[in-house]
Amino acid sequence: MILIHPIYSTTKSSLKSINFYIIETDRDLLLLDAGYPTETCWDDLQSELHRLGYEVTDLSAILLTHHHPDHVGLVNTIRGKVEIPLYVHEKSTPRLRREPNFMDMRIAFYEQLYRESGCGDVGKEQIQHLLASLDANASQAIDGELTYVDVEQSLFGFEVLEVPGHSPDQIAFQYRDLLISGDLLIGHISSNAIVEPNEDGERIQALSQHVQSLQKIANTNVNTVHPGHGSVITDPKALIHERLEGVKRKTDAIRDLLYTSQQTASDVAKQMYEKRYKSQFPLVMSEIIGHLDYMEQLHMVDKEYKHGVYMYSAR
Ligand SMILES: [Zn+2]
Structure with a gap:
């Protein structure tokens, strides 16, 4: 059994909110994405943990959907307080480390x-x-060990789906008909496929990847999407269309x-x-x-x- 507790940290930007998720499983307390490195995100994390009867030090792992700064902000702070693994896509490494x-x-x-x-x-x-x-931005580099996820495998009861396009390392986490999507799908704005180099300096076909990732989700049984920004999406297939x-x-x-x-x-x-x-x-x-x-x-x-x-x- 997995319980998903969203944190919607409001922002004045067009993103509306920076979302991250506390996940309770039978054995673990996870944080999925980690907001911006701001006091607001930190306070929002603390109050949701307290509401559920936990402290930051009760977390057992952090999972990231992708390396963008509004998804990884509190990682160093949290891992400064409690030694827990950080699960990422392998391609996140040079980007998170800012090598x-x-x-x-x-x-x-x-x-x-x-x-x-x-x-x-x-x-x-x-x-x-x-x-x-x-x-x-050098100080935003992520410290400590990284644990690579096995894509298309299960992790803490989620299926890890590779969904590149918005970023080359983006992964989504599926549990039954629920998906935590990162920035693949956002309800109130269309998410950008960002043109970037791969590790060899070649241009990634970002939009083509993004389209394929959307089609991939349309072909699953997912019917609720928890996005990286804004409100829950209750009809993802119509939105993908x-x-x-x-x-x-x-x-x-x-x-x-x-x-x-x-x-x-x-x-x-x-x-x-x-x-x-x-x-x-x-x-x-x-x-x-x-x-x-x-x-x-x-x-x-x-x-x-x-x-x-x-x-x-x-x-
Ligand atoms: Zn992003």
């Missing part, structure tokens, strides 16, 4: 990506920002733009997102490049390398 070689490679990857996408000065500014945040339709609508809109002229990814992004191109540059570029990669795979677009940038046209 210098990996982080340098990642910045070089984005530098080339933005340059070849025709992003010009806005791309260069983003690289400066990434370089500055390397030092600023909606999200897949959304991808289709966006690829159609991009193809319409590319019928008129050959364009860079940056040109497409500016037309699709206007003001958000500058204010949310990395997300917007990731969204457009992800869609263009996916469209290339589906033979909807052609790409040509000209004078240092990739030019796309509709097929």
Whole structure:
């Protein structure tokens, strides 16, 4: 028997809440994801534990859906108080550790990506920002031992499902018809497939992975999803259908733009997102490049390398 106790730590951002979960099994007290490294998340964790009659030191393990900072924030603090294992996907390692070689490679990857996408000065500014945040965020690196999950196997009574796309290391935890999904599926906003390099510096086909992961969940018996942000999803199959339709609508809109002229990814992004191109540059570029990669795979677009940038046209 597994009991899931959600913690919804509210945030002013469009994410609405940072969710993490206390799980009671017959033998263990688990924490699934670990919020942001903020006092609010810490207080919310404490009060939920107290309500259930526990202390932080009663936890027996932490499990992570993926390595993003709003899912791992309290890990070091908790493991500073109680020595417990941290279960992660193997691919989380260089990202959680913020390994210098990996982080340098990642910045070089984005530098080339933005340059070849025709992003010009806005791309260069983003690289400066990434370089500055390397030092600023160094303290967020996760310490201590990591235990790798066996994917598609059971762990503490959950089935561990690999669901990459939003991040390359994302896993979801299924118990009967319930799924704790990380950021695969969010009710009030569509979750982003974030374009990233793999461990060898090659671009991950993030949107294609995300689509496959959504289809994978649609083919299970899951009918309740506990997401990484926002409220419980009670009709996940309808929502997955909606999200897949959304991808289709966006690829159609991009193809319409590319019928008129050959364009860079940056040109497409500016037309699709206007003001958000500058204010949310990395997300917007990731969204457009992800869609263009996916469209290339589906033979909807052609790409040509000209004078240092990739030019796309509709097929
Ligand atoms: Zn995330």
